[in-house]
Amino acid sequence: MKFPSPLIKGTLIKRYKRFLSDIELDNGDIITAHCANSGSMMGLKEPGYKVWVSPANNPNRKLKYTWELVNTGTAMVGINTSHPNKIVTEAISEGLVPELAGYTNIRNEVKYGKNSRIDVLLQAEDQPDCYVEVKNVTLLREKGVAEFPDAVTARGTKHLLELIDMVEAGHRAVMFYLVQRDDSSQFKIAADIDLAYADALKKARKHGVEVLCYDCKLSADAIEINKPVPLAL
Missing domain, CATH: 3.40.1350.60 (Trna Endonuclease; Chain: A, domain 1)
Structure with missing residues (x-):
């Protein structure tokens, strides 16, 4: 499964309310991205982890990004359960x-x-x-x-x-x-x-x-x- 658009790299600030995540992009912008994962995400949501987000295709969508990947320091992990x-x-x-x-x-x-x-x-x-x-x-x-x-x-x-x-x-x-x-x-x-x-x-x-x-x-x-x-x- 190829991503339709290039992913954007950032740093995780926090994941909260299950479906929300605050992320600082490498360009300095701070965004709130959709977290498409209803599980506990044990071991994957530590502040400071490097993450990648995809831009939304729908310009009318409230959250303009979706959290896709996280690097835990030892592994690359896909967190989006819709894939x-x-x-x-x-x-x-x-x-x-x-x-x-x-x-x-x-x-x-x-x-x-x-x-x-x-x-x-x-x-x-x-x-x-x-x-x-x-x-x-x-x-x-x-x-x-x-x-x-x-x-x-x-x-x-x-x-x-x-x-x-x-x-x-x-x-x-x-x-x-x-x-x-x-x-x-x-x-x-x-x-x-x-x-x-x-x-x-x-x-x-x-x-x-x-x-x-x-x-x-x-x-x-x-x-x-x-x-x-x-x-x-």
Whole structure:
């Protein structure tokens, strides 16, 4: 996924009210940027971190910038949770996810389950439909170990239960964790943060829901899928 406009570099002043961030741009201007991330952003919101923002395409938008990337000093991390679906969809289309190859039709945000929308629906003749739920991963508390979630996610637990329903209906279901950082060599569930989610994932795997995890290559130009990350589940 290439950014449509060059990103602008700055320094984080603070993130607050979940969706707002004050940033000093390298030219000295101080802006308030949209923070498209409802999680805790643990380890990513320290004042003084170098960050990158994108300019808004809509001139009428109240906030003229969106926070996209942060450099923690050890890793580049993508914090915008509106991007993972596009990143994963592009990777599947380009054949970069062998586990999800062979489908001729890719659709996004398709209604399913109990008033939900599946992130990616893969279809092909003579194959069961494949329901792919994508989660953005940014948490890293132990060197090399990416974790999800970074806050309690009742919505995420609901999605796992709905993936189980899809398997029981004869379809294929995949839980896809996209690690938007470049310093992870392993992935695990942060059960100490959300035990209900961890239990739901165990149940989902027992019922046939597959789990995939890939990390990303990140720059001020683009975010692209890189390689599989081993699971410690």
